[in-house]
Amino acid sequence: MTDTGGIVGQIARIREAANLLIEKELKARSIKGIVPAHGAALMFLFQQKEPVPIKAVVERIRRVKSTVTVMINTLEKHGYVRKFPCQTDSRVIFVELTSKGQKLRKDFDAISTLLRQKIYGKMPVRDREILIQLLSEIEQNVQA
Amino acid sequence: MTDTGGIVGQIARIREAANLLIEKELKARSIKGIVPAHGAALMFLFQQKEPVPIKAVVERIRRVKSTVTVMINTLEKHGYVRKFPCQTDSRVIFVELTSKGQKLRKDFDAISTLLRQKIYGKMPVRDREILIQLLSEIEQNVQA
DNA sequence: TGACTATGGTTCGAGTACGAACTATATTGT
């Protein structure tokens, strides 16, 4: 976030404001122990029918495995997920949502929707499409 | 970062890629102990002719004072800034760049320019303006 | 089979980040 005036600063500010809004909504719903950083992991777990290895989470959420280890532990400590070792390969540990974790789903969907509504406001659909398109372009550029 | 597919996820990814690029450039220049998060504080200090109270940094960089305290300490430990107490009001601590800190300026400007070039790539100026405009719009929306 | 390597997770150290509690010094109001 080097250029306060530039586009990178702008993007950083938007992201922070979005996170703030998410935190506010979580608090409003009395959801304890969850922060925006958990979003990607929970989203991924919502989609799973079966327990998944921690490795699978690592691959999906673009975080280093040491980060995922402690994140899963935090989630476990708060009772949202459960961990247990794989029987056939004792190196792997499976994770799954508890019923308490499953219950987060509706709130997450609601918060996502709310966030999108708030962020776009009254922006016409045409402009939204243009914005997404231009963002895709710079996403490609910056990752290349 | 709840919606991986949505605009918030996209923005989060762009920001992360930008930070990665900054870190890569810092490493390429053998600059040690500096991370993207320091950017805003350094940028602010570059603009000052005189030492400034820590309070001033807090107000500028949108970080809580406890965060700034430790950040300044880290910067000090690495020799980029110096701290000393105010003579007239002994509650306040002044900060200023050391000569080592001053030397970062050119690198920061260079990295900022590089980042902007990379992020925009070959995008026409007209599109850049539209993008900034639309981002300003959602920045307003999300902060409201 | 037995050594070497690859893989899955955890641990550690350092840094960002926050909020709450705390210290010390100023300022204000009576």
Added chain:
DNA sequence: ACAATATAGTTCGTACTCGAACCATAGTCA
């Protein structure tokens, strides 16, 4: 002048995040 309050910074506890080192276990290959 003194009590109450405001202000400036620090400290503490918790969590994310990374990279490096570390442990097991699994797989390979000679």
